[in-house]
Amino acid sequence: MRPIIIVGSGMAGYTLAREFRKLNKEQSLIMITTDDASNYAKPTLSNALVGNKAPEQIALGDAEKMRNQLDMTILTETWVKAIDAEKHQIELETNGQLSTLDYEKLVLAVGANPIRLAISGDGADDIFVVNNLNDYKAFRDHLDRRQEKRVLILGAGLIGCEFANDLKNTNHDVTVVDLAPRPLGRLLPEHTAIAFQENLEQAGIQFALGTTVDKVVKIKQQGADIDYEVTLSNGQRFVVDVVLSAIGLQPNINLAKSSKIHTSRGIIANSLMETNQPDIYAVGDCAEVQGTLLPYVMPIMQQARALAKTLNGESTHVHYPAMPVAVKTPAAPLTVLPAPTDVEVNWETEEFDDGMLAKAIDQEGTLRGFVLLGATAGKQRLSLAKLVPDLIPAQSS
Structure with missing residues (x-):
């Protein structure tokens, strides 16, 4: 029998593989990923500092450990270039070499990519995003080499506020910038957002709201270090050691769109996690399930458990109960x-x-x-x- 192929090694991909293996020990499983396939929980990145976790301690297992644990083939540093839904075949690229693989079922667990704003200045390319463990390693490496540890965060959403609290709790000077008038503006009504902001300000986090970053310019200092002058659209200026962008994510839909898989904000899936193409499914941050995008842990778990049963021959609709989101901001x-x-x-x-x-x-x-x-x-x-x-x-x- 041809394999079930999972594209993506994030939380959704690994959770699905784990849930499927509980039900079926025999079916051939292949995971394909563009990175090194380290297994880790992405939500831990935004509070690793206060937990005194070095980036090397965050991963729960490397590709070899996960291959053995889940008895599956894992192809690392490999890109899926095209999907032929009629032939049930994908085209891969590894080290510049093209190849093909046939599949029985194909699962897209391709996640989401950081939104990037158009920002001027010669320091704009040095703005960090943290969307995976490698991003976080680069961010921490830069941060650990700086003495003053002044951080400007672009985005006062959930991830921006979590990073702000984590950085402040480890003696960093933190300023959060957002175009919205209040933090967590999409999640909270105004009166609770005001109280939330006041709690974070009491902890020492600064906010510059109703504005955005216009320019980031390098300021060369004596020695190897470079500071950054950040100019906001309202004219405010800050000199910082690092700029971190956390303004949100966009589901990765390019592969799906090029493969005639229907997309909207994400990859459109029904309650069985099926796309419009036969035997192709979507799961995780990329999946728009019955018109709903929920890039949180609990929805991913619900999706993975249901889809694992479906892939094992027991058609199972995903169920979304009320799933509260716990924001990791101990100051509030x-x-x-x-x-x-x-x-x-x-x-x-x-x-x-x-x-x-x-x-x-x-x-x-x-x-x-x-x-x-x-x-x-x-x-x-x-x-x-x-x-x-x-x-x-x-x-x-």
């Missing part, structure tokens, strides 16, 4: 369950000494989302989640 402990964007809600807020609980209530009086700020409110996470309707209901196959 936060759990968020965003309300659906197409539902009109009113916010009901209860304040505590250490934070607040805000509930999103729809017109029928049903709880559709919530924000828990602080340790006291956080204790209600599980009980509240049970009251929220499923985003994608469970269904029988």
Whole structure:
């Protein structure tokens, strides 16, 4: 029998392989990845500093360990150049050499790429992004060589705020820049965003909001070090050691689009994780499941468990229960369950000494989302989640 091929070695790819192997020890599995196939949890990157984890300690296993653990072939530093859905065949490139592989089922777990803004100045190419372990190694290597450790973060979303808290907790001088008027503007209603921002500011994190980075210019210092002068569109200027961009991700859809696989914001998949092409599936940050993109850990787990069963012959629809997101900002402990964007809600807020609980209530009086700020409110996470309707209901196959 031809193999099941998984394209991508991120959390989605490895979780799927692990879940499938629980069900089927015999089926041939091949994983194809453009990197070295290190297995690690990407969410750990944004709090590795305070956990005193060196980049070398983050990976849970290298390609050889994962080959043995999951009894599968892993092709590293290999690119999938084309998919022939009719022939059930892919074209690969390794070290400049082209080859083909036939597949029984093909899973695209190709993740998402960082969004990059057009920024002027001779220092723009030195802006770091952290989307994988190799990115993080380069970022930490640069950071560890600097003495003053002044960091400017572009993006006050979830990842930007997590990195800001981690860096501040390890004695870095941190400024966060965002075009939005408040941090986590897409996840939080204004009154909770204000409280969240105030907590982070009390911890020493600075914000420059309602503006963006216009120019990054190198300033040569004595010795080997280079500082960067960052000019914002509102005229503010900062001199820093490093600039980190964390303004968000875009699903990687280029391979799918070139293969006549339907895409929108992500690779379009139904509740069986199927694309429009036979025996081709999408999973993880690249997958837009029934119109929903959720680049978080719990949705990936739900997708992988369901798809593993489907690949093993037991058609299983993915189920999205209420899945709150825990934001790793100890200075402002936060759990968020965003309300659906197409539902009109009113916010009901209860304040505590250490934070607040805000509930999103729809017109029928049903709880559709919530924000828990602080340790006291956080204790209600599980009980509240049970009251929220499923985003994608469970269904029988």
